[in-house]
Amino acid sequence: PPxxxxxxxxxxxxxxxxxTQGLMTRWPPYRDPRNSPQYLGTVIYDLVLTxxxxxxxxxxxxxxxxxxxxxxRASLYWNGVFYDNIFxxxxxxxxxxxxxxxxxxxxxxxxxxxxxxxxxxxxxINLLTTYPDKAHLRNILAYETYRDAGHAYHFVxxxxxxxxxxxxxxxxxxxxxxxxxxxRVGLDPSGALYKMYNSLDSAGTGAEKxxxxxxxxxxxxxLINGLNLSGxxxxxxxxxxxxxxGMANYLAAMIVTGNIDCCHKxxxxxxxxxxxxxxxxxxxxxxxxxxxxxxxxxxxxxxxxYIANGLFVGSNNKLISVLFNIPEFRQMYLRRVRTLMDDLLxxxxxxxxxxxxxxxxxxxxxxxxxxxxxxxxxxxxxxxxQTMAQAVAILTNQYLPGxxxxxxxxxxxxxxxxxxxxxxxxxxxxxxxxxxxxxSQEYFTIFNPNNTAVDISGWTIENAVExxxxxxxxxxxxxxxxxxxxxxxxxxxSIPPRGGESRFVQGSYxxxxxxxxxxxxxxxxxxxxxxxxxYPGAPTLWQQYLRVTEVMFAPPASSLPGVATEDLEYxxxxxxxxxxxxxxxxxxxxxxxxxLGTNLFLAASxxxxxxxxxxxxxxxxxxxxxxxxxxxxxxxxxxETIGLYDPAGENILx
Numbered sequence: 001p002p003x004x005x006x007x008x009x010x011x012x013x014x015x016x017x018x019x020t021q022g023l024m025t026r027w028p029p030y031r032d033p034r035n036s037p038q039y040l041g042t043v044i045y046d047l048v049l050t051x052x053x054x055x056x057x058x059x060x061x062x063x064x065x066x067x068x069x070x071x072x073r074a075s076l077y078w079n080g081v082f083y084d085n086i087f088x089x090x091x092x093x094x095x096x097x098x099x100x101x102x103x104x105x106x107x108x109x110x111x112x113x114x115x116x117x118x119x120x121x122x123x124x125i126n127l128l129t130t131y132p133d134k135a136h137l138r139n140i141l142a143y144e145t146y147r148d149a150g151h152a153y154h155f156v157x158x159x160x161x162x163x164x165x166x167x168x169x170x171x172x173x174x175x176x177x178x179x180x181x182x183x184r185v186g187l188d189p190s191g192a193l194y195k196m197y198n199s200l201d202s203a204g205t206g207a208e209k210x211x212x213x214x215x216x217x218x219x220x221x222x223l224i225n226g227l228n229l230s231g232x233x234x235x236x237x238x239x240x241x242x243x244x245x246g247m248a249n250y251l252a253a254m255i256v257t258g259n260i261d262c263c264h265k266x267x268x269x270x271x272x273x274x275x276x277x278x279x280x281x282x283x284x285x286x287x288x289x290x291x292x293x294x295x296x297x298x299x300x301x302x303x304x305x306y307i308a309n310g311l312f313v314g315s316n317n318k319l320i321s322v323l324f325n326i327p328e329f330r331q332m333y334l335r336r337v338r339t340l341m342d343d344l345l346x347x348x349x350x351x352x353x354x355x356x357x358x359x360x361x362x363x364x365x366x367x368x369x370x371x372x373x374x375x376x377x378x379x380x381x382x383x384x385x386q387t388m389a390q391a392v393a394i395l396t397n398q399y400l401p402g403x404x405x406x407x408x409x410x411x412x413x414x415x416x417x418x419x420x421x422x423x424x425x426x427x428x429x430x431x432x433x434x435x436x437x438x439x440s441q442e443y444f445t446i447f448n449p450n451n452t453a454v455d456i457s458g459w460t461i462e463n464a465v466e467x468x469x470x471x472x473x474x475x476x477x478x479x480x481x482x483x484x485x486x487x488x489x490x491x492x493x494s495i496p497p498r499g500g501e502s503r504f505v506q507g508s509y510x511x512x513x514x515x516x517x518x519x520x521x522x523x524x525x526x527x528x529x530x531x532x533x534x535y536p537g538a539p540t541l542w543q544q545y546l547r548v549t550e551v552m553f554a555p556p557a558s559s560l561p562g563v564a565t566e567d568l569e570y571x572x573x574x575x576x577x578x579x580x581x582x583x584x585x586x587x588x589x590x591x592x593x594x595x596l597g598t599n600l601f602l603a604a605s606x607x608x609x610x611x612x613x614x615x616x617x618x619x620x621x622x623x624x625x626x627x628x629x630x631x632x633x634x635x636x637x638x639x640e641t642i643g644l645y646d647p648a649g650e651n652i653l654x
Contacts, residue, residue, distance in 0.1 A: 007046035008165040010059045010075060012039035012084065028084075035108050037084035043077040046162075051370040053160040053170065054079070056127070060088065060164065066103055076105065081114065083107055091126055094300065100131040100169055100379045104176075115157060115173065120184065124176035127161070129169070131379065132300045133287050134391035136372050137364045139172045141357065142257045142286035149253045149340055150457065150471025151246070152185040152270075152282045158364065160371045169379065170371040177210055177268055177284070192219050192271040195284070199264045200224065200318040206265070212273065219271060223279055227318050232502070235326060239502045240491055243272070244332060245457075246280030247323060249472030251314065252336040253283070256345050258403060260309045261288040263317035276487045276507070279319075291399040303383040305394060307402035311337065311414060328504070332474035335453035338415050341407055348404045358396050365392050416452050423454055427520050427533035428480070432513035433540075439648045440489035442513050443482050443497070443505075444520060446531065448475040456481075458525045464518040467509035475504070485509050515540050515650050542586060542646035545577030548653055549607065553635035560619055567613035568620050569635050570627070575602040585647030591640050594631035 005011050015027045028037045043057045057077035065072030071089025075082065091102035105125045107113045112121030130136040139156050146153035157173040175181055179189035191211065198206030203220040212219075226237035238244075254262065268282040288294055291305035311334070314320040323329045341347070346355055353359075365388065372388035386394075407415070430444035448454050455474045461467040467483065475481050482497060484490040487507040491499025513520075517537025522530045548571055555568035575581045580601045587595040594610065602608060611617035611629040618627065635642075644652040 005044050006165075007044050007048065008057070008162060009044050010041055010057070010077070010165075011044065012041035012075070012082075014039050030085075033085070034087075037108055037111055039075075039084045041075060041077070041082035041084055043082070049160070049162070051160060052367045053158055053371050056159045056161050056171075056173065057165075058088075058161055058163045058168065063163070066090065067101055071104075074105075076113075079114070079116070083111060083113060091128070095129060095132070098129055098131045100129045100375075102129045102171075103127040115155065115175070120180045122175060122180045123178060126174045126176055127159075128172040128174050128287070130171060130372075130375070132382075133292065134381070134386045134388065135290075135361075135395050136170060136368050136375075136388050136391075137361065138289050138292065139174065139287050140364060141360065142259065142289040143174075143283065144360070145257050145340075145344060146250075146253050146283050148344055149249055149256075151249050151253055152182075152187060154181070154283070155184075158368050167371075167374050167378065170368060170375045177282070179211055182211070182270070187270060188272055188275055191273045191275070193282075194220060194269050196263075196267050196269055197265045199316050200227070200269070210268075219273065220269070223271075224318065227322050234322065235502045236500045238322060238326065238329075239504065240499045241278060242319070242323070243276075243278040243280035244323075244329060244504065245470045245472030245474070245506070246278075247319070247472070248329070248333045248336045248474060249457075249470075250281045250283065251320065251323075251333055252340050252472070254313050255309075255311060255337050255407075256340045257286065257289040258291060258306070258309050258399075259286055259289040260313045261285065261294050263314040263320055269319075281319075290395060291403070301382040305399045305402065307399060307406050308410070311411060328476040328479055331453040331476040331479075332472075334414070335416050335419070335455050335474045336457075336472050338417075339419065339455045339457065341415075342418055345400075345404060345407070347408050348401070355400075357400055361392055361396055365389070419452075419455055421524075421526075421528075423450055423530065425449070425454065425456075425475070425522060425531045427522060427531045430513065430520075430533075430535060432535070433515055433538065433648070434493070436494060437648070438489060438492075439512065440486040441484075441493050443484045443490055444513065444533075446475060446481045446483065446522060448477060448479050448481075451477050453477050453479075456522075456524075459530070460523050461509060462521045462523060464513060464520045465509045465511035467507075469506065473506060479504065481506060483507065483509060485512065512649055515648075516543060540646050540648065540650050541577065541581060542652050543650060545575055545581055546583075546586070546602075546644070546646075546652055547574050547576050548572065548644065549574045551635065554637050558616075558620070560616065563613070563616040563619070566634050567616040570609050570611040570617055570621075570629075571635075572607055572609055573602065574607045575604055577604060579604055586652075587645050588631060589643045589645060591635065591642030592631040592633040594629065596628065600628075 018024045030036050030038045049055050060074040062072050066088040067090050069089055071087055073085050074088040075084045087106040089104050090096050091104045095102050113125050114121040143153045143156050154175050159173050161168040161171050182189040193210040195208040203217040229237055266285040268284055270282055271279045293306045295302045369388055376387055426447045428445040428447045431442055434441040453474050453476050456469045457471045457473050459469050482503050482505045484507040487505050490505050497503050515537050516539050517535050519534040521532045524530050550572035552570045558565045580603050583596045583600040584598050609625055609627040611627050612631055614627045614629045641654050643654055646652055
């Protein structure tokens with residue numbers, strides 16, 4: 001009834017209907033008190049909520065229950081959608097001791113959380129406290145750094161939380177890592193994902209598997225076993241099983257964010273299980289960044305701005321330690337650090353109006369500041385009590401200039417110089433016709449003749465085949481990159497180059513190197529050609545001698561009962577070469593579809609018909625003619641392109 005609910009209050013209801021036979025139904029059904037909504041609902045619009053932050057409305061009957069790991073039930077209202085009877089409990093480990101806590105929200109089956117229109121609904125979401133970060137924005141800056149570096153990242157939304165109709169806090173709404181997260185960031189959701197609470201020294205304790213739980217943690221144990229090898233065997237294992245660009249990118253972004261709260265825990269590890277099988281790290285728990293360090297005595301509660309966190313963070317982790325001891329990877333990593341410094345942090349002397357972090361901080365302050373002031377008044381603080389404005393001033397006036405000076409000046413002898421814009425690379429040896437007969441084992445190489453590592457992130461291969469290099473792809477000084485359409489097939493080659501030889505292999509490019517010869521082009525993101533190679537090729541026997549000599553796309557009208565005119569279409573293949581030609585695996589694509597079978601040879605100068613309907617063909621044109629078929633599709637009377645390919649996938653004719 002009017003007046004029973006006021007602004008900001010929750011209104012809930014359900015529908016119940018009884019049919020003529022006395023059977024009752026209910027919506028929502030509420031079949032499972034632990035995994036279904038009990039009510040529909042909304043929140044009465046509150047004209048007072050005019051601050052810039054979007055509002056997350058949280059209703060909970062027993063607030064103290066959410067402060068425990070056992071949790072309680074609650075309701076949320078976000079972006080016009082009401083989520084009833086969700087599960088809420090306390091989030092984190094050390095952060096459980098904060099007066100303003102973090103929370104996990106688990107949503108019911110069929111009623112998942114959608115953070116924005118058009119986005120895939122997710123099963124879980126995290127509401128992370130800003131209590132340890134007096135600037136209220138480090139999570140956002142850090143995850144956006146990974147995003148801008150081209151790495152997987154979690155979305156972070158600053159929100160105002162209204163709990164039971166009154167202001168509760170400002171906080172960060174952060175997605176949890178699960179299949180939907182992997183899909184959103186462009187990773188295969190069928191891959192293995194672990195949340196790690198150890199330094200990659202155990203696949204059991206401290207390794208929480210989030211996906212592919214049906215197979216246990218044997219895959220992670222195999223990685224650990226490989227990292228425990230030594231010498232050349234360990235190097236070969238790393239090159240064949242670790243996503244080197246991904247790891248270089250991940251570690252470089254850590255330096256730009258100033259984060260050292262890793263990698264004894266606080267990271268995810270992901271394997272492209274159904275793809276190339278390679279492992280890489282994904283970021284998590286980034287609030288201790290941009291000057292904030294966990295220290296032994298003060299733990300979270302240290303106001304010092306640490307500008308001098310070093311370049312080799314995470315050496316306590318098994319994989320990172322192994323990588324830093326591979327000289328070529330160290331070059332890749334340090335070059336990627338310099339790239340991200342120049343792109344994101346920017347050097348001392350950059351005009352203030354052009355500084356990207358400072359601009360983003362101003363935007364976030366304008367958005368968060370009004371509610372951060374309410375948060376400051378409501379919650380206790382630690383150390384030197386600071387408003388958001390004061391903390392942001394320290395971040396922009398002390399930390400960022402100090403960090404730039406440390407990296408660009410103090411570490412200049414440990415980092416490569418800014419990458420020149422006119423570096424030339426060379427496209428080198430290639431194999432367009434593998435001796436194995438497995439075409440996916442083809443490859444070509446890119447050689448870096450320079451005395452410094454070259455970052456080719458975002459560079460493209462064009463013309464002959466197509467490929468865009470992943471963020472973090474760096475070729476070491478005088479190093480070689482092997483590019484393949486299928487890295488697994490490359491590693492299965494029976495002759496060098498192949499797996500087990502510490503080859504830096506990337507893939508998977510689109511297309512196929514033509515046996516006729518063609519030009520491969522390497523271009524940088526500004527469309528400058530950094531290298532090109534025209535190779536002569538060696539056409540296959542089919543390309544040299546197999547021809548289509550006739551195409552009957554408009555046959556005469558059929559006079560045969562039950563035979564349509566289009567059933568009388570055909571083509572003629574002829575061997576124009578000096579000897580027999582094996583047609584096994586020759587196929588048509590585009591226009592018509594047919595793959596020829598085994599033990600089929602065409603003698604020198606011999607012709608053979610390929611018919612849409614061989615039985616109708618023989619009836620109409622004569623039973624004495626040699627004919628193959630049937631093919632799928634129909635030849636267009638208006639003209640079209642049909643493709644004829646040899647067994648290796650080489651184009652014979654269009």
